[in-house]
Amino acid sequence: MSPELQSPPLAQPRAPGDVRTEEMLLNIGPQHPSTHGVFRVVVQTDGEIVLDSEPHIGYLHRCFEKIAESVDYLKVTPYTDRLDYLASMCNNLGYCLTVEKLMGLQIPRRATRLRMIVAELNRVASHLLAFGTYGMDSGAITPFLHAFRDREAILKLFEIICGQRLNYNYVRIGGLAEDAPPRWLDQVAAFVDFFEPKIDEYDALLSYNGIFIKRAANIGVLPAATAISWGCTGPVLRGSGVRRDIRKDEPYLEYDKVEFDVPIGRGEVGTLGDCWDRYMVRVREMREACKIVRQVLKDVPEGPVMAPEAKKVLRPPKGEVYYRIENPRGELGFYVVSDGKDKAVRIKCRSPAFCNLSVLREIAHGCMLADMIMIIGSIDFVMGEVDR
Amino acid sequence: MTGPAGSLPLSTGRGSREATAIVYQELLNPHHAQTYTGRAYWGLFPFAALFVPVLTAGLFVAWEAVVHLTGLTRTTGEFWSVARPLLLGLGWVHVILIFITIFSMYAVWMERKVSAHMQCRTGPMEVGRIQGSIFLWKRFNFRLWPKSWSPHGWLQTLADGLKLMAKEDLIPKDADRWIFILAPIVAFTGVFISFLVIPFHGVLSSFIPADLDTGVFFFAAVTSIEAIGVIMAGWASNNKWALFGAMRAATQVVSYELPIGLAFLTAVVAAGSLRVSDIVAAQGPDYGMLAWFVFRSPFLLLAFVIYFISSLAECKRAPFDLPEAESELISGFHTEYSSMRFSIFFLAEYAAMYVVAAFAAVLFLGGWWTGIAPVDHFLADAAKSDGLLPRLAAVGIGVFAVVGKSMILVFFQMAARWTYPRARLDQVMYLCLKVFLPFGLLTLVGGTAWELWLEGGWPKALLG
Amino acid sequence: MTRAEAHAAILAKFPDAIVRDGREGKEAGDPYLVVKAERLHDVVKWMKEDPGMRFEVLQCLSGVDYGKDLASVYHLDSWTNKVTVCLRVELPREKPEVASITDLYGAADWHEREAYDLLGITYTGHPKLVRILCAEDWVGYPLRKDYVFPKEYHGIKNDL
Known part of the structure; x- marks a missing residue:
């Protein structure tokens, strides 16, 4: 693999003798049905053709990193919920694992196993939303509501376990906020049994729909080299055919003890790395997540869910640590600098969507306006995480 | 295998009934458990679908009775020769307006229920x-x-x-005010006029709104007036999204006139007349359903398919709803419209949905013929008779047949909308110019050859 | 390749560019290399292009305010060799300036803009170094320790 920064030239010169047309600047967002939040992109169009695009972010900037420096370690966890609000469990997990690594904390095994379950369920919930909204971007509204029915069940599972439906604050430094109720594991198993056949329905409804394939295949092709150079991770990178998954490459929790595949784009219906590949990686990851949950459910030991030494005010030793996990959107890294006091010197969140979104300009030129929406949708960003 | 904490076995198998029951009862709202399967209340539809045909039949029967009892069509004299068309025209305008209003209200409700039931929801219930x-x-x-x-x-x-x-009626400051105000009126008028040539029933000796001898041509001409209204709206709004919508509407609607025209011509060739009532009359009363044009030759079947898909594009329905693609263009051409002006566009859209479906029913699905030979013979006889009751019965049955068939097509329009993603502009144009146009020409040539070969259709040739 | 081997290779290649190595004293967490600001671009370029190193990915670029000095911290990844290396450039508070690595990694584009936006670190050679998260007319660099929140912004009062 030898990645090179070879972005193709942007605005293409017009052929001589062509009809004189006037270019138009079109402002998509920050209030637009398909920008998934408050994302704004200024598009230079020639008729329906997109010549160039300039993303503008920051409309949802909430100074997460500044706040994180002014509250102590335990109080940062709820703020991480608000980063990627569609995968709060994974965000909690990423932050807590980072601090635990800095402090050298050992967490109880039951907490580890439950963490894996909630992280994978949240991955499914997040991908369900990505699946549904991508259908919506392409004009099909029905898959969205079918996906929301199943997502509703996951949210209910989370509500049972921690009382919240969106911002959980469930994974804490040293373990979990609370133990799972007795029947919860059975309900999770029932959900997985219920949900796995539904993925076949989704494939029939949207993935292999002729119009959808026509809309998503060969659009927004992201070559592997470009994806690597721009730091893309997660389904966006795997859609380009790179088999890179932190759960496999640098296993955390007990991911090295479960069997699962890392789905990658294969260019089945179009070019490798097109929108359909990125979309399909997410759909296939839902199957893998179910597989993981099934395996984890087989062995959830009894016991405490909180490390006893973590209940005091946390003062990690002086030092700095960078740790990352596989978020539904890619590699979520936290860079924590500690000077031995109860507040961090610096907490930097390397959010996957921030990097994934930055590649938009590279892959979106020369497409049509309708494709622009499909490309934005296929990147599947959450502005809460991009703007922090 | 038993779970460590629970009493139930952990996994009951992929897609098992027990798992589904737990999810529906414990994790989803148990009150809506029936809805989540996406099949709830479908049984209601056959009954609900009768509503519009029955109501419309009543409306037309009442109008027929008024005309017949006042003897309006039989009056003679200089005064009546001037007053009769005026009175009849005024009456028809009201009949059609009432029909459009009833239909639109019902269709919007139906659209919401159809979409809801396809999406595991209940839709409006309260x-x-x-x-x-x-x-x-x-x-x-x-x-x-x-x-x-x-x-x-x-x-x-x-x-x-x-x-x-x-709601407040807003006109943007920098909009082209008069064109902005005119646009919905133009769009609605185009659709409204196209209702005039649809023969709702076979009692034609007295009247039909306008039984033009170039009816098909007239219909093709006036349905594209709606596109002019849309383009006016997009241009006058002074909004880039609206402009994009107008551009798309112009491209798409004008292009799809071609395959629609070819499909029309295939039916016209089969009937040998441009007059719509003649085309329907050619589809009965003998041989029941077999006489319908859609079964008359494979080319007419193909023409029907081409017409139905093209008509989705013509009235800007998904998967061809590019001019108002909400995920791309906010709302497209009516982004800046609000209040009644928006609802007039809305009304025009639903009226257009109906009118293209009705024209498909009239041209290809036998129009007022019910497809049941004895009933059709009664209709044919009653249309010629002078008695009030047989005529009223013929009007009622005819209107019921036309509107019922159109409602079935409207249902398929809705089902398509809530199933398919939206096509892209170049794909829509590809479908039109490189698929439908050649196949449309094929239907025209093939349909003509078929008519020359089997004069009077295959039921006559085979069944005598 | 382990992290220590990677560090040794970099130290062998650029003995003059590395200020110090590893954790100081008893610090916890990851080891890192402190690089001279003027040599950073050379080091990163070599790390990316050398067939033995192959650091293909700029994983994370963070600006840090240590109170006394600012720092620009680079986490570089080699997926081929499965190793992550952390480089740190310490920059004086008065004139924090370091060469941009956008020509090597596309990912550096937005990350450098973010560090510029929040900490005021100037990356020379960046194609478009403008604010990315804060508004374009924002004053000051919010993540610096001595930053004072403005009392008012375009008529929006800050009463806290």
Whole structure:
């Protein structure tokens, strides 16, 4: 693999003798049905053709990193919920694992196993939303509501376990906020049994729909080299055919003890790395997540869910640590600098969507306006995480 | 395998009934458990679908009775030769307006229910709740309907319409004011006029709104007036999204005139007339359904398919709803419209949906012929008779058949909308110019050859 | 390749560019290399292009305010060799300036803009170094320790 920064030239010169047309600047967002939040992109169009695009972010900037420096370690966890609000469990997990690594904390095994379950369920919930909204971007509204029915069940599972439906604050430094109720594991198993056949329905409804394939295949092709150079991770990178998954490459929790595949784009219906590949990686990851949950459910030991030494005010030793996990959107890294006091010197969140979104300009030129929406949708960003 | 904490076995198998029951009962709202399967209340549809045909049949029968009893069509004299067309025209305008209003209200409700049931939802359920019932037999607690009964949100559209009317009417400061105001009127007028040539029933000796001898041509011409209204709206709004919508509408609607025209011509060739009532008359009364044009030759079947898909594009329905693609262009050409002006566009859209479906029913699906040979023979006889009752019966049955067939097509329009993603502009154009146009030419040539080969259609050649 | 081997290779290649190595004293967490600001671009370029190193990915670029000095911290990844290396450039508070690595990694584009936006670190050679998260007319660099929140912004009062 030898990645090179070879972005193709942007605005293409017009052929001589062509009809004189006037270019138009079109402002998509920050209030637009398909920008998934408050994302704004200024598009230079020639008729329906997109010549160039300039993303503008920051409309949802909430100074997460500044706040994180002014509250102590335990109080940062709820703020991480608000980063990627569609995968709060994974965000909690990423932050807590980072601090635990800095402090050298050992967490109880039951907490580890439950963490894996909630992280994978949240991955499914997040991908369900990505699946549904991508259908919506392409004009099909029905898959969205079918996906929301199943997502509703996951949210209910989370509500049972921690009382919240969106911002959980469930994974804490040293373990979990609370133990799972007795029947919860059975309900999770029932959900997985219920949900796995539904993925076949989704494939029939949207993935292999002729119009959808026509809309998503060969659009927004992201070559592997470009994806690597721009730091893309997660389904966006795997859609380009790179088999890179932190759960496999640098296993955390007990991911090295479960069997699962890392789905990658294969260019089945179009070019490798097109929108359909990125979309399909997410759909296939839902199957893998179910597989993981099934395996984890087989062995959830009894016991405490909180490390006893973590209940005091946390003062990690002086030092700095960078740790990352596989978020539904890619590699979520936290860079924590500690000077031995109860507040961090610096907490930097390397959010996957921030990097994934930055590649938009590279892959979106020369497409049509309708494709622009499909490309934005296929990147599947959450502005809460991009703007922090 | 038993779970460590629970009493139930952990996994009951992929897609098992037990798992589904747990998810529906414990994790989803148990009150809506029926809905989540996406099959709830489908049984209601056949009954609900009768509503519009029955009501329309009543409307037309009443109008026929008024005309017949006043003897309007039989009056002679200089005064009546001037006053009769005026009175008849005025009457027809009201009949059609009432019909469009009823249909649109019903169709919006139906669209919401169809989409809801396809999407595991219930849709509107509350508006129009009836509190209190009528006791028929107190001793047995027998009521006409339950004490608190909501007939599936049947008044939802009325409430929506009232809300729209109460909203502020905004005209953007930099909009082209007069074109902006005119646009919805032009769009609606185009659709409205196209109703004139649809023969709702076979009692034609007295009247039909306008039984033009170039009816098909007239229809093709006036349905594209709606596109002009859309382009005016997009241009006058002074909004880039609206402009994109208008550009797309112009490209798409004008292009799809071609395959639609070819499909029309195939039917015209089969009937040998441009007059719409002649085309319907050619599809009966003998041989029942076999006489319908859609079964007359494979080319006419293909023409029907081409027409139905093209008509989705013509009236900007998904998967061809590019001019108002909400995920791309906010709302497309009517982004800046609000209040009544928006609802007139809305009304025009639903009226267009109906009118293209009705024209498909008239040209290919036998129009007022029911497809049941004895009934069709009665219709043919009654249309010629002078008696009031047979004529009224023929009007009622004919209108019911036309509107019923159109409603089935409208249902398929809705089902397509809530199933498919939206095509892209170049794909829409590809479908039109490189698929439908050649196949349309094929249907025209093949259909003509078929007519020359089997004069009078295959049922006549085979069954005598 | 382990992290220590990667560090040794970099130290062998650029003995003059590395200020110090590893954790100081008893610090916890990851080891890192402190690089001279003027040599950073050379080091990163070599790390990316050398067939033995192959650091293909700029994983994370963070600006840090240590109170006394600012720092620009680079986490570089080699997926081929499965190793992550952390480089740190310490920059004086008065004139924090370091060469941009956008020509090597596309990912550096937005990350450098973010560090510029929040900490005021100037990356020379960046194609478009403008604010990315804060508004374009924002004053000051919010993540610096001595930053004072403005009392008012375009008529929006800050009463806290």
